[in-house]
Amino acid sequence: MSLNLICGFLIFFLLWKLINACFLSPILSLRKLRKNGLGGPTPKFPLGNLGDMKEMIIKAKSLSSSSDTISHDIHSSSLPYFSQWQKLYGKVYVYWMGVEPFLYVADPEFLKQMSGKVLAKNWGKPTVFKSDRIPMFGEYGLNMIEGNTWVRHRHIITPAFSSTNLKGMANSMVELTTKMISQWTTLLADSSKVELDMEKEVTILAGEIIAKTNFGISSGLGNVLLEKLRAMQISLFKHTRYVGVPYGQLLTMGQTLEARRLGQEIDDILLSIINARKKVIGVEPQHDLLGLLLEGEDQVDGRFVRKLTTRELIDECKTFFFGGHETVALAMTWTLMLLAMYPKWQDELREEIKEVIGENDNIDFTMLAGLKKMGWVFNEVLRLYPSSPNAQRQARSDIQVGNVVIPNGTNIWIDVVGMHHDRALWGDDVNEFKPERFDGDSLYGGCKHKMGYMPFGFGGRMCIGKNYALMEYKIVMSLILRRFSFTVAPSYHHSPTYFFSFRPSSGVPLIVKPL
Numbered sequence: 001m002s003l004n005l006i007c008g009f010l011i012f013f014l015l016w017k018l019i020n021a022c023f024l025s026p027i028l029s030l031r032k033l034r035k036n037g038l039g040g041p042t043p044k045f046p047l048g049n050l051g052d053m054k055e056m057i058i059k060a061k062s063l064s065s066s067s068d069t070i071s072h073d074i075h076s077s078s079l080p081y082f083s084q085w086q087k088l089y090g091k092v093y094v095y096w097m098g099v100e101p102f103l104y105v106a107d108p109e110f111l112k113q114m115s116g117k118v119l120a121k122n123w124g125k126p127t128v129f130k131s132d133r134i135p136m137f138g139e140y141g142l143n144m145i146e147g148n149t150w151v152r153h154r155h156i157i158t159p160a161f162s163s164t165n166l167k168g169m170a171n172s173m174v175e176l177t178t179k180m181i182s183q184w185t186t187l188l189a190d191s192s193k194v195e196l197d198m199e200k201e202v203t204i205l206a207g208e209i210i211a212k213t214n215f216g217i218s219s220g221l222g223n224v225l226l227e228k229l230r231a232m233q234i235s236l237f238k239h240t241r242y243v244g245v246p247y248g249q250l251l252t253m254g255q256t257l258e259a260r261r262l263g264q265e266i267d268d269i270l271l272s273i274i275n276a277r278k279k280v281i282g283v284e285p286q287h288d289l290l291g292l293l294l295e296g297e298d299q300v301d302g303r304f305v306r307k308l309t310t311r312e313l314i315d316e317c318k319t320f321f322f323g324g325h326e327t328v329a330l331a332m333t334w335t336l337m338l339l340a341m342y343p344k345w346q347d348e349l350r351e352e353i354k355e356v357i358g359e360n361d362n363i364d365f366t367m368l369a370g371l372k373k374m375g376w377v378f379n380e381v382l383r384l385y386p387s388s389p390n391a392q393r394q395a396r397s398d399i400q401v402g403n404v405v406i407p408n409g410t411n412i413w414i415d416v417v418g419m420h421h422d423r424a425l426w427g428d429d430v431n432e433f434k435p436e437r438f439d440g441d442s443l444y445g446g447c448k449h450k451m452g453y454m455p456f457g458f459g460g461r462m463c464i465g466k467n468y469a470l471m472e473y474k475i476v477m478s479l480i481l482r483r484f485s486f487t488v489a490p491s492y493h494h495s496p497t498y499f500f501s502f503r504p505s506s507g508v509p510l511i512v513k514p515l
């Protein structure tokens with residue numbers, strides 16, 4: 001075959017791929033979805049609805065920056081496109097990121113029926129997000145994998161979060177929080193109050209806690225990992241990403257390469273931690289996550305094989321490091337901001353802590369169940385400011401929900417914030433901070449539909465670290481509320497911003513006073 005012919009074939013093949021990716025496949029998907037009677041905003045090539053989304057965000061931000069009042073209605077202010085499209089097209093519609101259609105779902109009944117049709121292991125995760133997420137979670141992190149690989153990993157990891165193991169982690173949580181408290185006490189020695197950025201304080205603490213309890217590593221090394229993860233997140237999500245736009249990655253090449261470089265550096269540190277731990281297996285007891293993942297072997301077809309490969313281990317460590325500190329840190333940050341806004345709830349919690357824990361420094365795991373009101377506050381904070389504001393899935397086969405067929409390959413965006421702020425589900429006080437709605441051991445806070453409240457996800461892929469998170473939250477909050485009171489600093493500007501999660505746009509400065 002002549003060189004010209006080969007080049008001709010290659011050009012034809014690349015052109016065909018481009019036309020297919022940019023036009024044929026999206027038109028086919030649009031037809032299939034429209035056949036179901038699903039509405040949605042009109043996509044424009046090549047950005048889909050990304051341009052509209054950006055415009056709406058800029059408008060909403062300029063409105064909120066001119067207002068001094070603190071509103072908890074973050075659905076309208078931080079995700080204005082979803083809230084405005086919902087009014088036009090209902091709670092299930094189709095929007096586009098580039099040439100990728102997304103089925104938007106904020107209807108709990110639809111979600112219930114849809115999730116009832118698919119086994120946890122058969123859910124896919126959108127391929128379109130993978131290249132952005134791989135530097136953060138690796139290819140084999142629990143939240144990235146599917147099918148039998150997910151079943152195997154989940155089966156191996158679940159025992160690490162048993163109540164026996166959690167009990168063993170409480171001491172480290174108390175120890176590290178006490179260290180932070182003594183730093184604050186030193187700062188306060190010379191003045192009666194100080195202003196501290198609570199987001200920064202509790203993020204460092206949560207990072208130290210996950211580093212110690214899951215990997216047995218020192219705060220110093222934990223902080224190095226945290227800084228690299230944070231820098232990676234900023235390079236990946238702080239600026240416009242052209243998700244779903246054909247060859248959109250080329251437009252953000254610099255950020256992508258930077259994220260990959262940081263990802264590799266994190267992998268190298270984790271590999272050295274894993275190798276050091278391998279040397280002490282069988283010599284020292286291994287109760288933390290890493291020890292459990294390393295220890296033991298499985299018998300497969302009569303052969304003994306290691307449970308997870310080194311690549312899988314690195315990816316799981318990265319996933320737990322990231323997922324295990326960021327979510328809890330945000331829950332604690334928003335809690336402190338809300339408690340500073342509503343001092344009545346600070347007093348209520350302090351009273352409860354006094355009754356249940358007293359001045360005891362050896363907080364026992366079993367005592368924590370007695371902190372009922374703190375549980376309500378935790379639930380209410382995660383309702384208003386969920387650390388995981390959405391869940392994403394991809395159909396791996398056609399799914400029939402009532403009259404709607406969700407075609408194989410469809411991306412699904414479940415808007416958790418939308419459901420948590422839905423007036424029809426929660427009533428007129430939906431945007432108010434009212435922890436008492438979770439009174440009476442109500443798991444759903446009076447929500448009219450059980451799937452309308454899902455801060456920890458749904459079905460078999462529900463958060464594996466839920467009990468760990470609640471334990472850490474209760475220990476940290478008890479220890480700090482016992483010693484300090486909090487008020488909102490005049491410099492605080494309430495502007496929760498969505499980038500991967502809901503974060504304060506410029507920290508949460510609070511005035512801290514010793515009690």
Ligand code: HEM
Pocket residue numbers: 142143144154319320323324325327328331382386387388391392454455456457458460461462463464465466468469
């Ligand atoms: C307030 C704290 C937390 C919140 C609100 C939270 C929320 C969630 C949610 C909503 C999911 C499901 C995501 C989906 O459906 O795609 C999830 C999954 C997950 N969470 Fe959490 N999480 C928290 C704390 C933690 C902690 C402390 C850890 C680890 C120590 C952790 C590890 C994970 C992992 C590994 C998954 C993936 C599970 C799977 O796919 O099987 N999370 N989390």
